[in-house]
Amino acid sequence: MKSLILFGGTFDPPHAEHVAMAKAAVEEKKPDKIIIMPTATPPHKKTFHAATAKDRLEMCRLAFGDIRGCEVSPLEINAGGKSYSYITVGKLAEKYVGYKIYFLMGTDMLSSFHKWKNPEEILRFCVPLLCVRKGEGETAEETLNGFEEKFSVRPEALSFQGGEASSTECKLRILLGLDADGLLPESVAKYVVENGVYPSDEYFSYIRTHLKEKRIVHTLGVMLAAKKYAKQANADENAALTAALLHDAAKYEDPADYPDFKAPAGVPEPVMHQYLGAYIAEKVLGVKDEDILNAIRYHTSGRKGMSLLEKIILTADKLERGRTFDGVEELRKIASEDFEKGFKEVLYRTSYKYIEKSGKSVYSLTKEALEDYVKEK
Ligand SMILES: [Fe+2]
Ligand SMILES: [Fe+2]
Structure with missing residues (x-):
């Protein structure tokens, strides 16, 4: 036959x-x-x-x-x-x-x-x-x-x-300027370059020129995780990818270089880049979507009353495949079975416990987020 x-x-x-x-x-x-x-x-x-x-x-x-x-x-x-x-x-x-x-x-x-x-x-x-x-x-x-x-x-x-x-992943690697060799057949890789199949845009160009390679690799991981959680939780995948792309845009920027940028009072140094990142996304790159801006603005601290997109970016940032802290595998498993539960566990274990152990005081927004989502703990 x-x-x-x-x-x-x-x-x-x-x-x-x-x-x-x-x-x-x-x-x-x-x-x-x-x-x-x-x-x-x-x-x-x-x-x-x-x-x-x-x-x-x-x-x-x-x-x-x-x-x-x-x-x-x-x-x-x-x-x-x-x-x-x-x-x-x-x-x-x-x-x-x-x-x-x-x-x-x-x-x-x-x-x-x-x-x-x-x-x-x-x-x-x-x-x-x-x-x-x-x-x-x-x-x-x-x-x-x-x-x-x-x-x-x-x-x-x-x-x-x-x-x-x-x-x-192939597409994102190309857009982020990372090596995609071996993932694509050679003829396809060549065609993609010669024909500009995946042209960069202002957002990708900014990330490619303002982040170190290690941080770009992290960004790729966050994008893949964010897309996965967005799909799982029925959220907008494109918004999740955009927020993930830009979430660490300000990682190497100095607030002093942005005279119009005003940070809220009492922001711990490691948290500052979330505010400056949202500022850059809005003022430099022209992002208008409030939800995307907030997902960038609270990706480290969390806050009370978070939107689904904000939760996705915070969770993806902590659980992307490049993270290796103790217990990360277990958290990934929880999040892929039940996203909301995964988010709460991430907030509790990575934010609260971590900060507590390090002896630093908990940032007020993180405290409020914990009170909001992890009351029972
Ligand atoms: Fe960050
Ligand atoms: Fe990050």
Whole structure:
């Protein structure tokens, strides 16, 4: 029986692990064709620094082009609007009569399959093909069993295990001027540079020129964590990314260089940069969103009555992957299971306990935040 593999995704940008996954699928299933399908992004859904559809198609051609039987399809991009897999798969089934169609996907996609539009319809035409990546919470067996329970169909799985990688990280590294070598196929990396696929803007330029590399790496970590928590807590991911990008903008700035800047009274020195950071974001970079400014302004101290975005930035700052303090793993685990609980624990353990241990007095805003959120402690 002839067969084909469908591999869809945003591919913004396609990274080396995507390619490894496609290659492994071809190696193991020996299909007659593999169709790479970049999704269309609906105009109302604003993705953070999205590449154009044309660039995504071109990057896919470069990344996957030399895989045997590979075709990069503009079907969904040309259709525009929101892409629905059941429509795509239906069209492929019509065109490729008699083919067994595999739908290549990762654990997160397979686990959320029941939330897709018309999942049963998709399963009429194709067999999900799971590729597990390292570091994922579930094993292939658990994912396959869970799926089978819901749909009475057992997907197939590749024996290949992919590595950890994320398009968002690739994109942010490029925007932050950090090395993305090895994460992207060489041809894609070259294309990105030559065609300015991810042009910098004023915010990124400021961070690139005012922070030391070590602090930029920290900023990347905070952005990735903030995006994750925003998604988890149903907050605006773009606002979280912007606030995280700028949260330490003033880390190396001297308040004396900003004569119009006025700090509130009694601010401890390590906390000062949150106020100056908000000032720079507003006055120098023109940020208008009050919530983003407040997320920067209170990211170290916290305060009472914090917005969800403020909580996300404070938590992401403390739990980003570069942090190594005692107990950080446990806090990460709590936060990824229950964000609010994670936030409160972070506030208590990293702010209060830490300051208490160091013998310094607790800053008034932090004290108020603790009274507000951690009363029971
Ligand atoms: Fe900070
Ligand atoms: Fe920070």
